[in-house]
Amino acid sequence: MRFSHILPLVALSAAFVVPNEQVFSELSIDDTTHARANQGAWSEQVLSELKHDFAEAEKGIKEASNNAKHALDEAFSSVSDASSSMTTKFQETAFDAKSWFESNANKAYEDAYEALDNHGDHPHHPPPHHKDPHHGGPHHGHKPNETVWQLLSSSKYTEKFSKLISEYPDLVEKLNSTDSGNFTIFAPADSAFPDHDPHHKPSKEMIKKFLEYHISNDFYPAGRVLITHTIPTLFEGEHLPGKAPQRLSVHLGLKGLTINFYSRVVAINVFGTNGVIHGVDSLLIPPPRAFKIIDLLPSEFSTFELALGKTGLLDAYNSTDHPSGTLFAPSNFAFQKLGPKINAFLFSEYGRKYLKALILYHTVPDNVLYSDAFVKAEGHDGIPKGHWHVDLPTALEEHSLSIDVGRYGGLIDIKVNAFSRVSVQDGIAADGVIQVVSDVLIPPKKLNGAKLRTSNWFGSEKELSLEEFKARFEPHVERMIDL
Known part of the structure; x- marks a missing residue:
């Protein structure tokens, strides 16, 4: 390393x-x-x-x-x-x-968040100036x-x-x-x-x-x-x-x-x-890069780190010249929630391309989203009180993450694709920030060529089937070069 x-x-x-x-x-x-x-x-x-x-x-x-x-x-x-x-x-x-x-902190305040706002269906709009x-x-x-x-x-x-x-x-x-x-x-x-x-x-x-x-x-x-x-x-x-x-x-x-x-x-x-x-009472030292932080927590991110190694992305994420950004890191528990069939498939030889697409979908290059600030190449903004929405382009071609941030005084709640909560916020890194998500993020399903509203795509499903999982990534996997 x-x-x-x-x-x-x-x-x-x-x-x-x-x-x-x-x-x-x-x-x-x-x-x-x-x-x-x-x-x-x-x-x-x-x-x-x-x-x-x-x-x-x-x-x-x-x-x-x-x-x-x-x-x-x-x-x-x-x-x-x-x-x-x-x-x-x-x-x-x-x-x-x-x-x-x-x-x-979200665990302590989760009941308050739910009582205040479930983020419902919010219109998609660009970040306000x-x-x-x-x-x-x-x-x-x-x-x-x-x-x-x-x-x-x-x-x-x-x-x-x-x-x-x-x-x-x-x-x-x-x-x-x-x-x-x-x-x-x-x-x-x-x-x-x-x-x-x-x-x-x-x-x-x-x-x-x-x-x-x-x-x-x-x-x-x-x-x-x-x-x-x-x-x-x-x-x-x-x-x-x-x-x-x-x-x-x-x-x-x-x-x-x-x-x-x-x-x-x-x-x-x-x-x-x-x-x-x-x-x-202690000296404040600038933080290491995001991957180093992931590497320090094998009990929480060993599955994610294994996925980086299996897909050949480990060196890229660990290099000094990869773009800064936001890493929505799924924990070991988030992978476990996918179920044994999908996990066995992802870490098989045949599922490796799907695994790479999955990792790319959790990576947002060139945009750093902290819980209370948004940093872009052309400048940075604070995040206002109340509800704020932004779509973040991911490293997976033609796919963005739908982000909703709710601020209530010192309490901040972040949801991805209207369902997955950021469970641990603001892992400050030299090259951006880590936001830990409670679920593995999967692109929304489509119906007749149109993308469904993200609030309906996964929240009602107890466990995604392997066939449905593969269908979400199929178009992108077909274009990938063999690993």
Whole structure:
């Protein structure tokens, strides 16, 4: 397997050696918050239940309200006692794949989704044109008098992070400017940084990308973070369409509020004149490619990975030059739901072409669909609240996936072909995103040459027959070159 493009980032992790078992304590959180149909009620409930998690950090901020210079120190010191019992997670893969897959917030909110909307029959229409919502400066009890850079550079808890930033004058200028908009910084505490190892020093270019991945050029105070799934950063994704910003993933679960599923938010809402700082307990490392994430989870995706190998697509998916996009990855359980006959056929010599067509149908090149953002070669859009629809062309010629996204505050539901739910969202990858689907996706059947409405094609069938399955792919298989 070739992962040479992420080796510099692995070297970066080696350059900062985490002190053995240097720890922050776990921030406890009450039982999983029940979903609320009303956005205001939902966010109010979540904020209420997180109150005890951040009480000490907020206390530190309030006590420093008349002295902005020490606000960040106060926020970090208020959780310093807790910092002695939680192991900092830092994986060479730069992605906590297991935590991502186990996050599955949809399970907790599924009843609420069903009560709110089953997505019914929606008209097909292109993505609406809209502008990103305006987010003004900080709203809080006192007016800050220092920039986010001044706060970072004067804090005794972020000396290592600010020292690295200071080596890049353009970053310092940006974070010190009040004319460049409002920034959000996820600042790792000094205890998150390993001891310096001169034998594993990455290039300045790699270090800068690492720093940029901790900074967003948009304003995300804690309340907005709580209802956000992904956050764009200053780090341009080399393998994303149009070098779009690489994103951070936000998750609220039993571990508390985490970034990229492993880095805990331990201090919030340290406001500067040009943005806000949140403290995190682990370094944020840009993620690996999508296939690497799949490879890390054999207990969930071994059937899918076997299919890639059987069809000769493994090398293509694992290469550094394949197009970015969205991978709708079926889990082992999704394949199991097809039944033994279809599975036996797919992995036989005769069924190999059908298997390849199936894999191509789950792959959307050049379009990256996160749960709350849509990135295309010509630009990117947010996804509005309420219902939103898009048809995504797949790698299987002349076939698209019908996508419906429902947003209700911080709750997001994604359905494919009106029936299959995205069960695990936003596996952030260097070359796009993974959306795990609850069913193996199969093209809609046709009647008299016309495609049926996707809402009727599979939902009422307990198990698709082998003959029907083959009929869905027959025209494309006939045109395929022998494998």
